[in-house]
Amino acid sequence: xxxxxxxxxxxxxxxxxGEYAEGHIVVRDGRIGAVxxxxxxxxxxAQKVDGRGCLATPGLVNTHNHLYQWATQGLFADGTLFExxxxxxxxxxxxxxEVVGNTTSAGMSHxxxxxxxTASDHHYxxxxxxxxxxxAEVAAAxxxxxxxxxxxGSMDRGHSSGGLPPDSVVESLDEALRATGAAIDTHHDAxxxxxTRVSVAPCSPFSVSRELMVGAAELARAKGVRxxxxxxxxxxxxxxxxxxxxxxxxxxxxxxxxxxxxxxxAHAVHLSDAAIARIAATGTGIAHCPTSNARLGAxxxxxxxxxxxxxxxxxxxxxxxxSELTPLAGEMHQALLMARARKGPQxxxxxxxxxxxxxxxxxVLGRDAELGSLTVGKLADIALWRVDGFGxxxxxxxxxxxxxxxxxxxERLLVGGRTVVDRGELRTLSADTAAARGRAAHRALLQExxx
Numbered sequence: 287x288x289x290x291x292x293x294x295x296x297x298x299x300x301x302x303x304g305e306y307a308e309g310h311i312v313v314r315d316g317r318i319g320a321v322x323x324x325x326x327x328x329x330x331x332a333q334k335v336d337g338r339g340c341l342a343t344p345g346l347v348n349t350h351n352h353l354y355q356w357a358t359q360g361l362f363a364d365g366t367l368f369e370x371x372x373x374x375x376x377x378x379x380x381x382x383x384e385v386v387g388n389t390t391s392a393g394m395s396h397x398x399x400x401x402x403x404t405a406s407d408h409h410y411x412x413x414x415x416x417x418x419x420x421x422a423e424v425a426a427a428x429x430x431x432x433x434x435x436x437x438x439g440s441m442d443r444g445h446s447s448g449g450l451p452p453d454s455v456v457e458s459l460d461e462a463l464r465a466t467g468a469a470i471d472t473h474h475d476a477x478x479x480x481x482t483r484v485s486v487a488p489c490s491p492f493s494v495s496r497e498l499m500v501g502a503a504e505l506a507r508a509k510g511v512r513x514x515x516x517x518x519x520x521x522x523x524x525x526x527x528x529x530x531x532x533x534x535x536x537x538x539x540x541x542x543x544x545x546x547x548x549x550x551x552a553h554a555v556h557l558s559d560a561a562i563a564r565i566a567a568t569g570t571g572i573a574h575c576p577t578s579n580a581r582l583g584a585x586x587x588x589x590x591x592x593x594x595x596x597x598x599x600x601x602x603x604x605x606x607x608x609s610e611l612t613p614l615a616g617e618m619h620q621a622l623l624m625a626r627a628r629k630g631p632q633x634x635x636x637x638x639x640x641x642x643x644x645x646x647x648x649x650v651l652g653r654d655a656e657l658g659s660l661t662v663g664k665l666a667d668i669a670l671w672r673v674d675g676f677g678x679x680x681x682x683x684x685x686x687x688x689x690x691x692x693x694x695x696x697e698r699l700l701v702g703g704r705t706v707v708d709r710g711e712l713r714t715l716s717a718d719t720a721a722a723r724g725r726a727a728h729r730a731l732l733q734e735x736x737x
Contacts, residue, residue, distance in 0.1 A: 290314050291703060292326045296337025296670060297684045299637075301344055301645045302659035311342060313666040316479060316702040321660050339674030340697050341684040343640060344659055345403025345432075345667035346614045347647030350514075350552040350573035350602030353393035353407045353423070354378070354386050357727040358607045367520050367582045371450055374607065377731050379455045383417030385727045390426035392724025393606060395712055398432050400613030400693065403667035403701045404648070404657055405432060406573075406602070408514060408552065410439020410489040411455050412465065420469045424482055431706045431714040433480070433667075435651055437487035437514045438469040442498045449493045462488070463501050470509045478656055479665055479702055487514040491538060492526055503543045512548050512652050515539075518561070519553035520584045536561035545570045550650045552602060553578075554592075555585040562588065566595035571650035574642065576620040577612045578604030586624045589642075590633045600647030615693040618643050622689055636689035666703040671696060 291313040298309035300321055310326035312319040320326065358377055362370040386409070397405050405427075412419055420438065427434035440462035443449030449456070457465065466486055474484035486506035488494040494502075494515075506513045518524065518535040527535045536557065539545060545564060550571030557565070565572065574587045592599050601617045603609050612620075618639040625634035648658025656665050672695040673684040681687035688694055699707035706714055 289316070289703065290319070290329050290332040291335060291700070292329060292332045293335045293337045293342060293668070293670065294325050296340045296342040297673070298342045298660065299640065299685060300660040301641055302661055309342070311660060311668065313668070313700065313703045316666055316704070318660055318662050318664050318666050320662060335670070335698065337670060339672060341671040341673045341688055341694070342660070343401075343669050343671065344644040344657070345669050345699065345701065346401045346643045347600060347651065347658060348397060348402050348405040348602055348614050349550065349571070349600035349647045349650045350575055350604055351393070351397075351405055351407045352409065352605030352607070353390045354381055354409060354411065355605030355607035356389040356393045356724050357385060357731045359610045361607065365582075366522070367584055368450065368522055370582060370608065375451050375455065378411050379413055379452055380731055381411055381413060381416060381419070383419050383422040385730050386419045387422035387426045388723035388727040390423045391430065391715060391720045392727070394427050394430040394432055394434070395715055395717060395720035396611070397603075397614055398430055398699060398706050398712060399696060399710070399717070400615045401669040401671070401696055401699060402614045403432050403669070403699065404435065404651070404653070406435035406437055406485070406514070406651060408437040408439050408487050410441055410487065412440070412457060413455055420473065424473050428481060429715050430712075430720070431704065432701055433482070435483045435485060436469070436473065437485045438466045439487040439489050440466060440498060440502070441489045441493040442495050443493050447495075451493050456493075459495065459498050459501065462498055463505055466502070467505055467509065470511055474509070474511060476510070483511070483651075485512040485514050490516040490523075491535060492523060496542065499542045499544065506548065512550070513544065514550055514552070515544070517551040517554055518556045519579070521556055524556050534558070534561065536564060540564065548652065550598075552604070553584070553587065555579055555587050557588055557592075559591070562591050562595050562597065565592065566597040569598065571598040571600065573602040573650060574599055574621060575602045575604040575609070576617060576624045577609040580620070580624070581608050586628055588628075589621060589625050590629045593638065598646060598649045599642050600650035601643045613693050614643065615688070618689045619691075619693075636683070636685045639689050640685060666700055668700040669696065670698040
């Protein structure tokens with residue numbers, strides 16, 4: 287007998303077209319079996335979920351994060367990006383597998399409680415002799431129960447070679463490529479309902495050699511996985527690229543084979559019209575991280591122009607140490623406000639912000655055939671938001687209520703039809719356990735610093 291769940295009475299927003307004020311969703315064997323208006327047909331033995339007073343959306347997709355930073359929130363609060371990085375590296379180079387496992391537990395649990403069903407984590411710090419960090423992260427994510435896109439990062443330009451990070455956290459060119467290939471071979475799952483994917487993600491042009499950027503692109507394409515890096519985040523980066531390479535960050539990326547439908551960049555704040563046109567024309571994706579960019583004073587991404595050009599844009603919370611306790615759903619609100627601060631009230635709508643957080647993010651991660659919309663045949667990754675509470679109940683449009691105001695309470699979160707959050711509580715790893723692990727990681731790193 288098949289496993290069937292029926293959600294009825296919710297305001298259903300499919301994101302790819304249909305919207306039903308009192309609709310239903312049928313989940314069958316982990317996939318969406320039906321979506322439509324009114325009540326669902328009677329299905330014997332189905333589990334029924336009362337969706338009245340709720341907004342049903344696809345689960346949110348986080349296109350850029352650094353989960354290890356859960357342990358170092360609140361530090362260097364007034365620094366620029368480069369100042370913040372220099373100070374943070376003095377702590378981060380003490381990371382080990384246990385700390386990363388604990389920060390993954392805390393960070394992924396927090397994401398689940400904010401409606402996230404898929405998260406890409408860019409991890410690029412691998413101190414020698416500190417255990418199997420990749421395996422620890424994968425195991426912790428599995429326990430929480432949301433999908434992980436592990437962007438296996440790398441750095442080979444330490445301080446002695448003109449890079450920002452200390453030499454203790456960089457790898458050699460050969461080791462970075464070998465270890466990244468091993469992570470793909472061990473953990474990448476290309477199947478339709480994969481819980482773990484791996485992408486190739488050298489950190490950034492100011493911490494990675496030209497040879498590693500080129501080798502990473504070759505490795506990713508040989509393995510059939512995606513490419514990710516930070517790009518065009520600050521004016522300092524643009525000036526450094528112009529001085530060192532004689533071109534802008536996007537021009538540099540193109541020279542190295544780093545534009546294309548299998549590539550996405552984090553931040554992309556400082557883009558010219560020409561850069562936007564090339565990104566859109568090549569199908570390159572953008573992970574927009576509005577809170578982190580504002581926290582670090584980096585600027586505001588030109589999302590309106592990117593979307594108008596046809597570029598694929600998703601949302602990311604970035605690392606917790608540069609966007610403290612930011613819920614992924616809250617980035618819809620921030621993206622909307624940032625766009626309107628730049629370009630006026632027509633710059634971005636509530637539904638465009640929701641699209642970026644769902645189908646836009648799925649496209650950026652190359653999973654739009656499986657995720658990002660409530661479409662028959664796709665995976666049943668579904669968020670159910672309570673929009674009938676105090677304050678929300680006087681906003682007639684539930685999408686406006688969700689995006690314009692504080693994040694509504696999360697009634698239920700399904701990942702492949704499995705309940706991960708129910709009435710605001712985790713049903714996999716307990717929130718208390720996740721929080722305790724996050725505190726343990728914080729103490730472990732900060733105690734080492736103070737020794």
